[in-house]
Amino acid sequence: MMNYFSRNGSLCVGITRPCSVKNELLNGYVEDNTCVVESHMSVSCGSPYFKRFYHQSNAFPRFSITKCGFSSQAGAKSSGEEDDLQDGFSELETPLGSDTTTESNLDDEKADESASDADVSDVDGDEESPEDELEILTDKGKGRSIRAQSQLFQAIISARSVENALDKWVEDGKDLNKDEIWLATNNLRRRRMFGRALQLSEWLETRGKIDFVERDYASRVDLIAKLRGLHRAETYIEKIPESLRGEIVHRTFLANCVAAGNVKKAEETFNKMRDLEFPTTAFTCNQLLLLYKRLDKKKIADVLLLMEKENVKPTGFTYRLLIDSKGQSNDLDGMDQIVEAMKAEGVELDISTQAVLAKHYAADGQKMKAESILRDMEGGDLMEHRSACPLLLPLYAELGKVDEVRRIWEVCERSPRANECVAAIEAWGRLKKIDEAEAVFNGMVKRWKKLSATQFSAMLKVYANNKMLTKGKDMVKQMADSGCKISPLTWDIIVKLYVESGEVERADSILHKATQQNLMRPMYSTFMSIMSQYSKRGDVHNAEKLFHRMRLSGYTARITQFQSLLQAYINAKTSAYGMRDRMKADNLFPNKAVAALLARVDPFKKTPVSELLD
Template structure:
């Protein structure tokens, strides 16, 4: 569980023009501009052609609709497309951009092209558009890319211009110090905030609580939590208590962790799957199977539809607890849920099997998935191969590594484990057929550079079965691999 993500999960959604309401399409299946843009999918797909085509066919475009589309694309992290819509709207002159529209575009530029481009856009703005909104958006760009000097000098400029600093501004600076590992500076920002009569919000307190926790200053953490609980304008939330519980767990303070988790659950919205996931993960860290299963039952009752990420959290928790039989039950629930297939879900259980030395079960699950025409990964098969090799079952390791190599795709990040490859090559040279050794080496050549060990396996296999080795030696020479003492020893076997 990513507790940094938990820390930032409820950061104000009103950040420079992001509002909390979702944008829904027309329920009567009437074609809308959004219904044309939404299916475009990946961030690399341009939306400008769709916008131009919409205009070309004489259809009206309302500014409010474009703004809602931008908001929705941002919410879905399709920042490139959101920026395309914003820039197109500006280029077409469909409305005079206010500081708010400029702030949104500036924020998107920062996300897509980096702070240098955002800075350039800001510098070209008219003076009347350089308001607290656009200054704040640029500050956020600097913070996001951890530009400490630029962030602090920009903040100073905002102070000199007399902009009323808000909780959002101070939160940005606290985020900057958090993201750059300067946790000791965060409480000073909270103190300055209060001295300037700016009321900290939930996020202000939570990030300060996190900083004390990271510094293992639990007394400081508890002091900020107590202050937060006593603020009349603060509505305590589940994730603040979850952050506190996480630090208690790390410190081995089980009793205090459980108290914080109970408070967290009391603040949880019944339909908040994310909250249930965090609590399940935390209870698994405490080794509490009963609470993990209880919360899973509550989540399934409260959240009528549960997502792959919910199953993922639950499976990870059960595997951490070594409760593989329970994990198998949850995996069956996932398989019958109708959710889209995600190879990462069964892989959680496969990894659990491997860690427990149950490589036969891991292999059986992979074979079952393949029989159902489901995707498996070379990494999964490679892990099972390593497990078999460690148990001395080299032939099984060979079969699993062959499956892994058959799934290899260039550029996808997987490479075979060289220790496992070496073990299999040794075995093939001594026990394998010429055809098996040739096929295996040919598969390896597509994934890793050819080396002497591959040729030694080929030479030994050929000699053992009475085959000529001159062509193997020619290929070895062509690959610029020189004979060494081991090569000469192998070749000497031919005449003995």
């Protein structure tokens, strides 16, 4: 098997020709960041004698950021950890669901999946389904609108269980054709009712009602990965008939590895696809770019080199990822160069790409450029370009344009869509207009009988950012009373609500209790928001404990974790023994900043006095 990832984790494509790369995109990433080296060693990348792009920084961490570790063992309990959840959060102690839903509790998803008629209509008409690019929904070419309502879908969400609904459907002699099944599945997916979509798929297979094709199996893999984790999805793949275990199944699994932030598993899956001689497509390359943009930008050049070697043409999504990556690195000149390369290739700048550009211009203080792009996004008539409104609202808020936010919202306010309401709440929150944000939220409560976690979280985030702890507690109680499922993102906001209010121990207690009850796998940033506060205090014990709990939650170690941990030792004015060895055990190499911190906590470092004594 040819391995396309070398031991240090970088993508290796085994190029034997000189690396005078002409591709403008690649040049933009190679320039100033990489150098060409010639290797005479036989490595796992295929060719024993090759030239490739090698990053001067030898830090290639392997880590996960998911819902998808690691170094110390901390034994004692942190302060406040034994406390019961109080102050309005005790209502959330009863498990409401998990990203790792097991087979035994799939039927107990009534809290978030019993949709009323009002909830059913609450789907953003212009929102693109995430399954569209995966192409895992079958029979899309039969002319039925993806927004059409399905009688089967209505029967499923109205019944106590999916099995009962389907059994009754058959008993009543109703037609169960592939077109109706596709439409029901699509409706379930678009409303994120993945548990019921999985039960529908399982019922169809066990009853033998349809002959499964590869896309049906790929859809099942996607649902299992979302609900039960990557391991269960990978196990299921092995049970799929070999003739139907093709590219779509594997790329669906790859996309879920990327969504989970599991670098190791994503790279293994990519290698397997190459070994099975599946074609290298823009989709698979985009998945790697998405992964590395989030976790390791140094590897982006390697993916671009592979794309050039394999003659894979960049898509609009490819360009958007590269533009965003440059913007995140504050390289706006490089961002502009990618835009020019995009235009030269005749690729249109869609509103999502324009929004990314405007966001980075606004963050850099280039307000005129940002406003010019926003006007282009409006297209002269907002009613005709209404899909731009959810993007425009927070961007105008970022620029501090209160009147523009009000103007955009007035277009939406007469018949608001869910994503427009969420965007408006976010925009008013950024502008510190709490009353306006609450007015939008209250309008949603009146319009729709049952709100989603996303809608609640938007208002909760406004309270967290403005340190309005009491209102935040009331909002969480309202979520619990409505039976809304608490997602990792919502828990992240709840924790940060307490952190921003200075109640770090309470935030830690809430997070610990939620994790113990298996409500969720916390987000990486949730842990880090607490850990950074302990570090500032010089609380080494609790910082180490957070470090260990991140490992237990399935996160591989990252350089930022060690950086925060080292800062705790520095602020505590104490030495850290064996820290370099701990990093080495996790296959991490210190960058300049971390190396400087290591030197400061080294118990064996030389001082003028110690040198004299030696």
